[in-house]
Amino acid sequence: MKKVVCINDTGMEYVVFGEQYEVLQETSDSFLISVDQDHAGWYTKDRFGTVAKEDIINKPEHYHKGGIDVLELIERKAPEKLEGFLMGNLWKYAIRYSEKGQPKEDLEKAEFYLKKLIDLYDEKKGGKEKENA
Numbered sequence: 001m002k003k004v005v006c007i008n009d010t011g012m013e014y015v016v017f018g019e020q021y022e023v024l025q026e027t028s029d030s031f032l033i034s035v036d037q038d039h040a041g042w043y044t045k046d047r048f049g050t051v052a053k054e055d056i057i058n059k060p061e062h063y064h065k066g067g068i069d070v071l072e073l074i075e076r077k078a079p080e081k082l083e084g085f086l087m088g089n090l091w092k093y094a095i096r097y098s099e100k101g102q103p104k105e106d107l108e109k110a111e112f113y114l115k116k117l118i119d120l121y122d123e124k125k126g127g128k129e130k131e132n133a
Contacts, residue, residue: 004050007047
């Protein structure tokens with residue numbers, strides 16, 4: 001289902017700037033937007049922007065609520081914990097990939113964390129080589 005993001009909520013009831021909404025129907029100049037379980041309404045297209053398809057492997061929406069990226073938060077606020085975080089997620093997806101019904105997606109998620117772990121290793125190795133030179 002197509003999603004749009006509100007870019008102008010002036011005078012609009014129920015719709016909030018920056019929030020994403022599912023489009024139920026579309027005409028040449030309007031969207032029928034599902035606002036919540038109890039509200040839907042027609043709104044002109046000029047009040048909404050398009051939302052790119054979610055990248056469930058590299059940047060899933062549920063890890064970025066309120067503009068906060070969990071991985072970036074750990075990298076900035078607790079870098080000493082990053083290796084353990086990456087290992088835990090790598091194991092989580094690799095060990096149970098065949099149990100959740102989306103094995104390829106879980107293997108791709110494991111690959112994402114493995115690549116991040118390799119990047120971290122290369123950064124650490126590069127720093128130690130510079131220190132020893």
